[in-house]
Amino acid sequence: MKTVGLATKPKHNTYDVVIVGGAMFGASTAWFLSDNADFNGSVLVVERDPSYRTASTSHTNSCMRQQFSNALNVKISQFAAEFVKTFRQRMGGDERYPELSIQxxxxxxxxxxxxxxxxxxxxxxxxxxxxxxxxxxxxxxxxxxxxxxxxxxxxxxxxxxxxxGYWDCVAVFDGWRRSARERGVEYIANEVIAMTKRPAGNRIDSITLTSGETISCGQIVNASGPRAVLTSRMAGIEIPVxxxxxxxxxxxxxxxxxxxxxxxxxxxxxxxxxxxxxxxxxxxxxxxxxxxxxxxxxxxxxxxxxxxxxxxxxxxxxxxxxxxxxxxxxxxxxxTFDHNAIMGPHTQVENFIFLNGFSGHGLQQSPAMGRGTAEFLTYGAYRTLDLSPFHFDRIAENRPFVEKAVI
Structure with a gap:
């Protein structure tokens, strides 16, 4: 996995989208935003450990399957397979990116x-x-x-x-980060330590970094992997991850x-x-x-x-x-609720977007989930797969969306 030196401080004091976590899901969302001609906003990715030494992305077995009990999860992995097999084409035919296949x-x-x-x-x-x-x-x-x-x-x-079977997730991860940065997505090595909500409590106005800067944000994406609840608690939100x-x-x-x-x-x-x-x-x-x-x-x-x-x-x-x-x-x-992803907006803090809780099948779901999150951030709705069954409201309403095939 290639790591590059990152700045520690942001270039600006306001961004349209702030992504908390730069591993596979943060990278996927950032890349799909950069690849969407209808999105013209600014994106900041905040990664606490740019070596990714302990990230789930670095410890994955990097496999892909369609053998799920839930039809939507089958479709999500089918898109992943298509994405991997057409990776260089999706990266604009750039020969810096390899032709990939699935073993x-x-x-x-x-x-x-x-x-x-x-x-x-x-x-x-x-x-x-x-x-x-x-x-x-x-x-x-x-x-x-x-x-x-x-x-x-x-x-x-x-x-x-x-x-x-097996696929080269590292090549995709490295490609997403490199391409997104070349297109203007800003990555920094820093950590979000606080969030400030509006008095009404319905939106996050800003985040605070460990280096002291306060950054205004239009929308915030929780892509914090196993640390997801630590990020959501800054917004006063509990999630079962x-x-x-x-x-x-x-x-x-x-x-x-x-x-x-x-x-x-x-x-x-x-x-x-x-x-x-x-x-x-x-x-x-x-x-x-x-x-x-x-x-x-x-x-x-x-x-x-x-x-x-x-x-x-x-x-x-x-x-x-x-x-x-x-x-x-x-x-x-x-x-722990239903072994499926938690996505989309919070029911009350409307600009807090989840991308959490993948329970071990996240790497293969990252292309479809990153694409879907980018669509939601751009349009307020999904344009390809309807991923709304993964939304947080099912947690609030105690309505499990169960996946049985968890390894």
Whole structure:
């Protein structure tokens, strides 16, 4: 991930749009604003850590899928796949930006009960209705295509090898930031520490930076990742988003598989996939799965030995002898309400715009959600996908918009 030196102080004292957080969603929104001929306002992106060392963007497994239980989430990922495959074209054909593709090993959901199998069947119907290439597989069909699995407890699988797998999110992230800055979007290395509302309480008039400047703003976007609630509280708003720790391991095998390993979601909660020609990536979380401190990235080494590795070796006996090459912990911006994004305006503070709580599927949703947020900021409405089901009003009204396929 390329980082560049940023100024610490803004050039102006007023901006049409201030984006709090410059990682994937802040970058996406800024780029789509800069790419919209109907938007002619000024944009300031405030990033507290321009190294992005602890950002969720830096710790992602960078995967894409259409296997969601919610039709809108399927459409969102379909746009992401289209965006990635046409990335250079969307960047004006500029050869500084690479031609990208998706490594289509697909996701393989494995169900070990009829109840979970019914969830896969219901989700499959949703996905197929939206044109996804998902297919349900019996254990015999899975064994035919992927004979390395132990399937003794499996009753059904769900797999899709079209626009589903790994993609280079770093190239897209770097491209968005570079292009947006060249078009006039201003990035600064600073932190928002306070917001001032109008006496009526219905709008944010200004923000205060840690360096002391007060900046007037027309609209403000909360793109603060796992720290989203810290930003919203400056506006007097609570949202159900908290940091949840997720562990990732890259390993080699004494006996590599003879074919690509799909991103396998094991009933144990462990997931693993191909990572290189002879390397693999696995991930999981502790149980229970509590909220953690915003600066807690300490590895739990017992988790690998007691849970992750046993699940891997049970599902793929050929992985009995494996060696961890690298490992890290990152944070999900976890929406405890319904595991879906929170977008759009607050119900009372009308110019406070959410872009939060993606619960682990944010990277693949960033193109559509950034585009939608830019449309809302420009037109006050969506022009492509209608993303209003993600709006904050559902939180205020206790109306969950549930996504079941959360890893």
């Amino acid at each position: 289509n090993y697909g996701y393989m959901y494995l169900a070990d009960s009829e109840g979970f199998a019914d969830v896969l069947r219901n989700s499959h119907a949703v996905q197929v209705a939206e044109g996804a290439g998902t297919k349900l597989m019996t254990p015999e069909e899975i064994e035919r295509d992927y004979p390395f699995y132990n399937l003794d407890d499996i009753v059904l699988g769900s797999h899709n090898r079209r626009d589903e 908290e940091p949840r720790k997720r562990y990732t391991y890259v390993f080699s095998a004494e006996q590599p598989l003879d074919r690509e390993l799909p991103l396998t979601i094991d009933p144990s909660g462990v997931h693993l996939r191909q990572d290189g020609r002879y390397t693999y990536m696995a991930g999981g979380h502790s149980d229970p799965d509590p909220a953690v401190d915003y600066d807690d990235f300490v590895m739990d080494h017992d988790l690998w030995q007691d849970h992750i590795w046993p699940a891997i070796a049970t599902r793929i006996p050929q992985f009995e002898a494996i060696k961890v090459i690298s490992e890290w912990a990152g944070h999900y911006a976890y929406n």
